[in-house]
Amino acid sequence: MPVEKMPQELTNPEIASLARTAKETADPVKGELVFRKSNLTCLTCHAIGGAGGRIGPDLSSLGTSSPAETIIRSILYPNASIKEGFELQRVAKKDGTELMGYLVSNGTSDIVLRDVAGQEVSIPKSQITIIEKVPGSLMPAGLTASLDKEEFINLVSFLSKLGESGKFRVPTARFVRRWNTVSASKELARKIGTDGPGYIVKENAKVLWQPAYSKVSGELPLDELPVIDANTGKRYSFARFDIEVVSKGNVNLEMNSTAGLNAWVGSKPLKLTDRGVVTDLPQGIHTITVAVDRSLHKDVPLSIQLLDAETAPAQTRLVIGR
Structure with a gap:
């Protein structure tokens, strides 16, 4: 049937x-x-x-x-029914251009609009001719x-x-939730086959990244990640995320399993233990890239938690959003 x-x-x-x-x-x-x-x-x-x-x-x-x-x-x-704060606004400017989005703030000299791509745009009020609500929702x-x-x-x-006690309440623990994964291509497979998985973090690497997100639990399912066949008997998936270090010090990344994993901060290799890695990082935003050898890391989702280091801990936060 x-x-x-x-x-x-x-x-x-x-x-x-x-x-x-x-x-x-x-x-x-x-x-x-x-x-x-x-x-x-x-x-x-x-x-x-x-x-x-x-x-x-x-x-x-x-x-x-x-x-x-x-x-x-x-x-x-x-x-x-439109949730409060998500009423669509149309802003017409004196130069003839228009923007659509949600009003984030309305200051004395400018407004901030979140556009349909999720970006916040500041617009001086002196440039605006019309602000008006548009009926309907962006959700079709x-x-x-x-x-x-x-x-x-x-x-x-x-x-x-979602939000109720149990497995569908977002944990208070700082799990990585916003990732980027690598789209598979023949050229990328050839490069990784020649240069190894570290090719992915080279400055001149031609890589197309796409967003991915953890489940409510904080786990990133491996079966949702593209697989790159390096033609050397190795098959890899890649994922990366960003950490903001507010004050320099040691950053502790705890992993549920490091079997078959290689990791880099920027282009610098990280030495993983069976529990993850502790590394000293300066102030700024740092990209952590993880290569997953699919023959060694099987049937276990990717889960990384940001913890406070025991000694000289850095003040950190995970970069989230789109």
């Missing part, structure tokens, strides 16, 4: 029935996998734990403020039309549990 597709128009009793099913029998673990599907682009606009898009609201505590019925309506009819209707009914219900179950 063909799988039943999720209808995009529902009556109030149908919404109530779906909400009950989502609460009582659905699988939120499977729902998180649906949420992370690239074709839904949820993380392009929304963040969890600060990692993800900044166009829509952060969803970390959605389940504590919105019941399942409200979530269903928000998905199917995004224009019906029909995003879940490709899902079957079971996938949709599992998705709602996951969203309705």
